[in-house]
Structures are given as C-alpha cells and as structure tokens.
Amino acid sequence: MPITKAEVRAVILSKLQLKDHAIVWDVGAGSGSVGLEALCLVDSAQLFAFEKQANACALIEANARRLKLRNYEVIEGFAPESFSGYPSPSHVFIGGSSGALDAIFASLKERKHKMRIVVSATTLQSAYKAQQELQSDAYCNFEMQVMTVSRAHKLGTYTIMQGENPVYIISADLRLEEEL
Numbered sequence: 001m002p003i004t005k006a007e008v009r010a011v012i013l014s015k016l017q018l019k020d021h022a023i024v025w026d027v028g029a030g031s032g033s034v035g036l037e038a039l040c041l042v043d044s045a046q047l048f049a050f051e052k053q054a055n056a057c058a059l060i061e062a063n064a065r066r067l068k069l070r071n072y073e074v075i076e077g078f079a080p081e082s083f084s085g086y087p088s089p090s091h092v093f094i095g096g097s098s099g100a101l102d103a104i105f106a107s108l109k110e111r112k113h114k115m116r117i118v119v120s121a122t123t124l125q126s127a128y129k130a131q132q133e134l135q136s137d138a139y140c141n142f143e144m145q146v147m148t149v150s151r152a153h154k155l156g157t158y159t160i161m162q163g164e165n166p167v168y169i170i171s172a173d174l175r176l177e178e179e180l
Helices: 006-016 033-041 054-066 101-110 124-134
Strands: 023-027 046-051 072-076 091-094 115-121 139-147 150-155 158-163 167-174
Touching: 006 033, 006 091, 006 115, 006 139, 006 167, 023 033, 033 046, 033 054, 033 072, 033 091, 046 054, 054 072, 091 101, 101 115, 101 124, 115 124, 124 139, 124 167
Parallel strands: 023 046, 023 091, 046 072, 091 115
Antiparallel strands: 115 167, 139 167, 150 158
16 A cells, blocks of 8 residues: 555656656655656656665565566665665655655765755654755755645545645755756
8 A cells, every 4th residue: 555645646756857767766665656656657767765664675576566667676774874886866755764864865965966856744844854955055946845635535424525644745956066
C-alpha cells in the first residue's frame, strides 16, 4: 500500500519535472511509490531508492517486480551515509529524513551537480527546515504548497468528506557554483 496518497504523488511528480534519462534519488523511499511511479512515467530514468528499514526495502522490491520495472536499485541504509558510491542525481525526492534533513541537503550540495529537489513534509518542523534551505541563495525556482486531500465516507445514509493530514511540498533547483 502506497504511503504517499495518489493525489499528493501526482503533485510531487509534477514538481520533479522529470526528463528522459533522469537519475532519480528517492530518499526515505518508504514503499517506493514516488520513485517507482517516476519510472513508470519516464522509463529511460534510473532510480536509486534509499530506505533505512529492511521491510520497506523488501516492499519496494516487491512493488517494482509487480510493476515489471527495471533500472532501479534499492539501497538499505541511513541517509546521507548510504549515498556514497552512487551517481549524482538529476532529480531528488525526499519523502523521509529521520531527522537528518540538514545532513541530506549538505550531502547533496557537496555533489556540486545541478539537480531538482522536491521534499514532502508532514510536520511543521520538517517543512520549515526544507523551506529555509530551499529558499537560500544556493537554489532557484523555489515553490511551496500545502495539500489537504479529502475523501468521501458514508455516515449512515449521508456522505461526508473527511480530510487527510496536510502535506507540505517544497521544491527548488540546486544551482551550480558558477551560477551563484
């Protein structure tokens, strides 16, 4: 079952602005729903899904097999320590950080590679950190949205709309040093 709801995934994928032959990093990949859907949209892309929990890594593998996807690798480990040895991304989705958001951003900037970064956050603290970082001079094309999806539920003979938790979607492009 995807952790990120379909409506939120659609906006995240839109904000990623994927291109042919993209190198996509899905950080804190969970079930892999965002990264795997990115591969469904751009089959020439290459996905690296970073996830710390072994059971979630197994779920990503199962989901990828079910979708008959290729061009992906699941990396079990904590971010950003697990980034070493992998090609620099052109597109990064950060869906989970386990409190290491600052270190993840620092590691991405050390790559000195232009990339599109999209963060989804469900807590105010993570949204604030992402907003502060992605609005800094190292980035351009900053955007931030908050989404609340409501779903219809039966209540007796009536139908009511019940809201899901809001999700903050923060995005920007990391500039190359010579662009600063």
